[in-house]
Amino acid sequence: MPKYVYDFTEGNKDLKGLLGGKGANLAEMTNLGLPVPPGFTITTEACRHYLSHGDMPDGLGEEVAAHLAALESGMGKRLGDPDDPLLVSVRSGAKFSMPGMMETVLNIGINDRSVLGLAKQSGNERFAWDSYRRLIQMFGKTVLGVDGELFERAIDELKGEREDTDLDTPDLQRLVETYKGIVRERTGREFPADPREQMDLAIRAVFGSWNAPRAVLYRRQERIPADLGTAVNVVAMVFGNLGADSGTGVAFTRDPGTGQRGVYGDYLQNAQGEDVVAGIRNTVPLQELEAVDPVSYRRLLEIMATLEGHYRDLCDIEFTVERGKLWMLQTRVGKRTAAAAFRIAVQLVDEGLIDMDEAVTRVTGDQLAQLMFPRFATPEGDGRLTTGMNASPGAAVGKAVFTSARAVELAGRGEDVILVRRETNPDDLSGMIAAKGVLTSRGGKTSHAAVVARGMGKTCVCGAEELDVDVDARRFTTRDGTVVEEGDVISIDGGNGAVYLGEVPVVASPVVEYFEGGHPDDELVAAVHRVMTHADSVRVLGVRANADTPEDAARARRFGAQGVGLCRTEHMFLGDRRKLVEDLILATTPQERQAALDALEPLQTADFTGLFAAMDGLPVTIRLIDPPLHEFLPDITDLSVRLALAADQAPEKDRRLLEAVRRLHEQNPMLGLRGVRLGLAVPGLFAMQVRAIAAAARRSANPKAEIMIPLVSAVQELELVRDEAAKILAETGVDALIGTMIEVPRAALTAGQIAEAAEFFSFGTNDLTQMTWGFSRDDVESAFFGRYLDLGIFGVSPFESIDPDGVGRLMRIAAEEGRRTRPGLKLGICGEHGGDPESVRFCHEIGLDYVSCSPFRVPVARLEAGRAALASTGSDTR
Template sequence: MANLLGGKGAGLAEMTRMELPVPPGFTITTEACRAYLEHGREPDRLADEITREWDRFETEVHKRFGADRPLLVAVRSGAEISMPGMMDTVLNVGLGDEAVLRLAEWSGDERFAWDAYSRFVRSFGETVLRLPEQLFQEAETRVCDAFGAGRKNVLDAAQLKVLTSAYQEVVNAETGEGIPGDPRRQLDLAVRAVFDSWNGERARAYRRREDISEDLGTAVNVCLMVFGNLGPDSGTGVAFTRDPATGAPGAYGDYLQRAVGEDIVAGIRNTVPLAELERLDPASYARLRANLRALEAHYRDMCDIEFTVERGTLWMLQTRIGERGAEATFRIASDLVDEGVITPDEALGRGTGERLARLLFPRFAESGTDRPAARGVAASPGAAVGQIVFDSRKAVERREDGRHVVLVRPQTRPEDLPGMLASVGLLTTSGGKTSHAAVVARGLGIPCVCGADQLDLDVEGGVLTLPDGTRLRDGDFVSLDGSTGDVYAGRIPLVPSPVARDFVAPAPESGQSPAQQDAETVHDEAVRDEAVVRAVRRALDWADGHRRLRVRANADTPDEAVQARRLGAEGIGLCRTEHMFLGDRQPIVERLILAETPAERGTALAELLTVQREDFRGILRAMDGLPVVVRLLDPPLHEFLPDLTELSVRHATGDYRGEDRHHLQRVLDAVRRTHEQNPMLGLRGVRLGLTVPGLYANQVRALAEAAAGLKAEGLDPRPEIMVPLVGDVSELRLVKQEAEQVLAEVRLATGTAVDCPVGTMIELPRAALTAGDLAAEAAFFSFGTNDLTQTTWGFSRDDVEGSFFPAYLEHKIFAVSPFQTIDPAVGSLITTALAGGRAARPGLETGVCGEHGGDPESIRFFDRARLDYVSCSPFRVPVARLEAGRAVVEGAVVEGA
């Protein structure tokens, strides 16, 4: 019931049902939050229901603990989908001038009581009353200075009492009244603050980044406070039933003695490994391990647990399916299949294409790497290299300038989220695997090293001092390894990940690891690499066993074709021939455009024929036995000529740069002749083939001769010709007739028949609406979803994504860019075209060659629409394979439901 109780509330309810030790409390549902957000006030019946639950709660606490225990509660947010640190929490609700004395008496620790009260006053002031943090910090500094204390942690009970009074004075001065003394009134205000935090800036930014609906709302969990700072037999921790970074089996996590939960999450103190609890408190550790095993067995997945030990008594404060890195996602799913806990289909549902894509990212080269300058906690795997920035704002500014940055902080806070989103890596000098920086980094899929306390960080001065005395300043480069915790000064070369490397060659053996690493580390890394590679292979095998969609690649060169095939591509769905016209071939195209006689045009075409034939030979050879769809020239001719403005200036100033003046004039005339105000809708695609004599015929000849030559070698080339930007069947018919004539000529010249079907791209709304007519001539359809989206919306992609798209997303005109995920209207055009095309030509082959072919959500649509294949960039091929399999499994689950 996470949609009603929120993830945290559902976990607490489930642990209660399992009879695990959970503090008494109750949950206010997401339904109440949604009503509050819609109407601007709490539902009428909410106050009565809270009062009824509060009375029950008070009775239960007195029954279980005795009437002398103060009724202090934690008021925590808890959305259906985890949003770590993005919403507000208020602790110690119920404290007041009298309650603090009862807390001191019950605990037998006056300093503890006043520490809790000071934390409460400040938290309530900042979170509930929305007072500036700076006012409380200034008050704290004054008190610490007065007592000669460097920080709040060293103040004694009497001094903490003074600090509490100073905080109260801030509240009184800013509000004209103090914090309410009535616990029930405090609770009402705290609940409202948590509701309001759903629409806080950091929460909204996180939801946009993670594509979480704005309409879900948050639940509010009210639980009895249990204290981990009551002495050496108390503490707090976060535990995972498996390593959330690598997926390795065994309990992992952090523990802090004499601490409360906010200490460990904030990362203000360095933690000890969870295993240290076994030495400190064997009984609590044994109970915790038993609970971890029970929860993983119950949820059939890795779990994330927050717990507190209060004077030797273990309390379970939260459980959920744990956030994990991409590597851990696949390894855990694979291991759970081996353990008989889940089925392969269930495992397939857990490893998303997005996470697989992260495993294809590079990491540091293993050879030649210097000893790290420092080492911290390996909090989120992967390698990152970037320029140091010390605050979130600068990170955003530098990213907008196109730079790669690493955000360096003592510890991150939710307010740092924009800078974290803008960074390629995170480095903090305190905190552990469960600190804010670590949790958010894993969710964002960026490398993170936490707790690097060997580093001396001066944020105000903008200096990061390494243990050897080297000073790194703003803009200097730093390299992080979030898989090992290593920090390096400068830039370290990157290499493909073991998963990416596995598609090219077998995974490296341990003997290939760097000599400077000890044998145990080498062995551990080799085992870890082997485990994740095996898990990914299995996931792709399971996906391949289910998927209906074939997966091809968009590849324009022989090298790309080789790479695509290694990554599992089942052919090429889009070979863009315009890429063959660039570089040292561009002068040939220029001569073609400038040609004034048939002879000049013929000479240029002959040169292009030679080079294109060799390109096609390499691509067809790499894809031997698999289809290769070759798109005839698509972009406007002016893209192969110099810029009009630059040429005009050169002509006007006599800047011929060694060229003949007459030639420069001819080029300028050609550029003016081909210049268009809106080239996207101008002379391009099939229009070029019909207006530039011999252009398309020359390309078809090059392809056919390449295929004929390979067939003579005993190979099995399977070329297909695709005509772009067709809007009317007459256009397609004319090009097809010319292509068939050329194919016949090549057959006569070589004695080899080349089977080369001719199809078309559907990238204009008119083409989609007249698909039945087109299918009479087309052997296949390939949907060019980039242009189809542009022409449906009337957007110029190059112009709009960086201009008004952020505003459109903010105003919810669309939830995601239509160039990222298929827009519903574009989807309707696709289904219309499919129906018309299949009615006219049963068995018509259909595919997608736009960038949507690698988008997971779009792939689900294409599967439902029963297309035959998707085509995407080579490195997206494994992602598309995985998502195509997941689409079938998820569809079967929906149909079964």
């Protein structure tokens, strides 16, 4: 039979998966000889059994009874004894820290008889009755499901203008009776007087709190697996509410906000732990404990030094002082800001506690990304209008504009603007580039606005549903009736989704200035520099950038990119060039088609020349045009209406255009005439692009061109385009690799065949995810994604992080079979996942040569590639 209960003397900090973080660390402190109240831990295995079967596993009750008896023997007290009661706390504790997300119940073991014994033994009648009312209040809310506001209202009515500490014993006795009446009225039963029943019900409640909505939401946010479960810790109570010589507090061995060494924390006299967390009373700085109780203060500092040296990291400590005796209730590796994470990592290296390998594992790409975005100088500002989704981090201030044309116009005059739309589409690209930030009333974190904004490093708030955006009137209206007209200044915070009226001061990120070529003279920047330098020295994965313009490519190179992994040539055909594409589509004779291609070719040559110059000597992977065709054609309904209104006066070109739109109209453009299919259907299109690439290469000093053919499903498609491209390259004397994008499931499954005609693969995981799952990135969020996340079908959106079991398996198959055919096959990824930390680690695992991501994500990918390399050699990447 499995062992479900462990005494604190039996565990250690390496058993977090079994004992949870709290239980493992209580055991570790016990083993270090620190003053920890005795107790035992019920394992996460018991929790998982309870959650899946609805009842406790066989034998658990007997194990708990045995450990409780040992605890009682060691303490010389019995649970709920009427003369000298043992009281215990029942506390949650999962493998990964989830502060405040699950339940805790204190003071278990008090009833109408034992409260009298507690009063007698403590010599403090008020303390005993205060502990009793706390138990009923916490137990009633946590275990019995009584609305906590009812208890709060009762105590507020009793104390009036007084503080909690001003309530005397008769007050608290009346409050206990009131609380018991609330329980009776709301549950139809008396408050349980049996101490063992109290404990058993509390244990079940803590197990059940693993699936409480706030815990589920927190796990989703932190990407904590949903199947881990929580442990339960049963601990002998020590009391900080016994008078002025008692208290409770929280301490950090370093400042979790900045990383600086020192004494940081809060202390509250004559209080229990929940008083600090709930903010019922104002705490004092931890340093003031020295004046109140210098002996406990000095001992606390000694223990803090011991724990930091033992854990080799910032420690977060909860403690209680009971009549001058210091007790340690919890320690864990403390949460910290991104800035503190980098500072602490290099501090610990300098102090000899860790090496640079471990320093790299102590920080994350997500933390680096937080440091790179501009931010508001103050976290809150007057005039908050609404809150949407924090789609792309940063802080942006500018005049509200409602069309891309207006954004370009005002930005051209040197004015800062925020592009406000219901949602964006590819035609808004110019406006998004011109704007300081993007605000939409629709869409989510994987909508067009969000994906493109992140790629460009633009601040973006999406899905601000309370805003009624009227593009025609050039205004939006908030739920309370506030109207913001075009030209009014607004501020948007991509970190928390807040939207403000007026200007909130913005400060630039010194980390970005460093990546742009600045000197690492700031302490934080110096720490980032040291970590990044070491990550680059250990990583195996190359890091390239998705860049469509010379400016993007140059920035990517400054940020450390080792080439361009994806140049999306369709982006070069938007804006003013759309007319040339329309001419190409409308062409009815070879001569008309060639004239359109001839007009496009010099423009493409100039585009590629600029990219080769920016990446001088580094590879540039150019994807031949891959647009859903509808993006280059007018909306069929709008065009039909326009022609109907014009009647006989409609221009002939518009009539021809409508005919072409009807001919090419697709029910599902994402699965239609695009990629290699478009290149084969429109003779000369791909050839024109290859000629432009060759001409640009001949003009450049040290070009390294790679031509990528998109949306291939069959090797025959690739062979046809490859042969045409190879002929042009041979005629012009230009060397370039020819490969393909693996973005269709069939291509992944037939990669062995396709590798016969391809010199490299680049995984287009955006489309591969859509086609593997069978839903569109642009449509699913508002339809059912939220529900799927709530139900646990998705732990995280498959558009945010690679789905390793489905999409990832296709990638693994393609990589293995492609290299079996062509051992030297170069493998990369150029979808949005290329900048996602989890996805970067997966790409390292399956042996890709490089990842490619937006320029602003290049440093993140570099860091995560280093962390992935260290993880594969056994380093801890917590």
